[in-house]
Amino acid sequence: MIDLYSWATPNGHKIHIMLEETGLPYRLHKVDISRGDQFRPEYLAVNPNSKIPAIVDHDTPDGKPLAVFESGAILIYLAEKSGKFLPADKHRRYDVLQWLMFQMASIGPMYGQAWHFRSVAPERIPYAVDRYTNEVTRLLRVMEQRLKDSAYLGDSEFSIADIAAWPWVKGSEKYGQDMRDFPHVVKWIAKIAERPAVQRGLNALAKAA
Template sequence: MIDVYSWPTPNGHKVHIMLEECGLRLGRDWRVHAVNIGLGDQFQPEFLKISPNNKIPALVDPVGPDGKPISLFESGAILLYLAAKTGKLLPRTDRQKFEVLQWLMFQMGGVGPMLGQAHHFRIYAPEKIGYAVDRYTNEARRLYGVMDKQLSGHKFIAGNQYTVADIAIFPWLRSWQNQGIDWADYPRLKDWFDRIAARPAVQRGVAVLADARKPLTDERAREALFGKDQYKKR
């Protein structure tokens, strides 16, 4: 059984959804271990052994590519591993594969980091810095526009097949209100979002650990996520 160390964040949900979309079922093929990032569980030595960057999610598969256990961190790498393991959600031809991978990298290098900063400065920062709020809100809107335009000629983000690119992007757009987004400005992307949200495997994936997450209101959680706890040498 695959062990997944996670928390109900966009990056965590990416892996939960991928497992379910690949036909792997929670409780049968994989199990989840809650890593409460608000309490600092991500800094525990046992977790750092498999995720040295102290970020969720991480995965341990007892049956790796050579039949031996393998541990992985970084959600994008985990998506690619699961696609290779199951033969699903990543095209086999080089041309189609790289068309998908460029959009996966778009999420890893753009959508995730920029929308994360938009969340931080709009919602979590202890003081409102107008320049930062405007900078990341505008970048969020730009990225939404890129995706909306891409969908003008395609059913899914990377073409006409549902792939890891869709799975990677979708969880980050679930907090669109926190990002200063008006869906009316991105009708094609909204249609795509609704279609992805309706998928049974996606609904199962976003439900994983959903009840465990609480609003970020206490100083302990802020220190673990944004403060001195994050920067201690380990």
């Protein structure tokens, strides 16, 4: 059994979706970041960086519980555990991994900064708004070019690269983007949204105790 500690954010949804897609058994524990649950000592014992998500896998080969934090690391761990969504072939594997890192290093941070300066910063700073909004536009252009030539972001098949990027990119209008400029990205968003496991992942927290 896997204990998942999470909340309704793009990074949390990555792992909800991955667990639903793989079918691995899990228990979902809500970490309400609006109340500061991520700073509680019992959670810091799992993730010393006080962010969500994190997992503890109790079903390991040596029988010792294994804690993993950082959503990209969790996706790789679950892909290797389940044998799904990360190809074994070296060339295809690194296609997926490089696009996973593209999400971790670029999409997540830039979308996060764009959201902050556009929506929640106490002072509206035009330079910051323009800088991060324009960077989100640039990243969407990179994705658009990729998705012209590939059915999915990291490979010809659905993978952890798609699972990582989709929860961020699906709401790009909120980050000041005109999605009419990115028709291949829009098609990719819609295709993934139709997957039953993705729909279950988005609703996982509503069903948790």
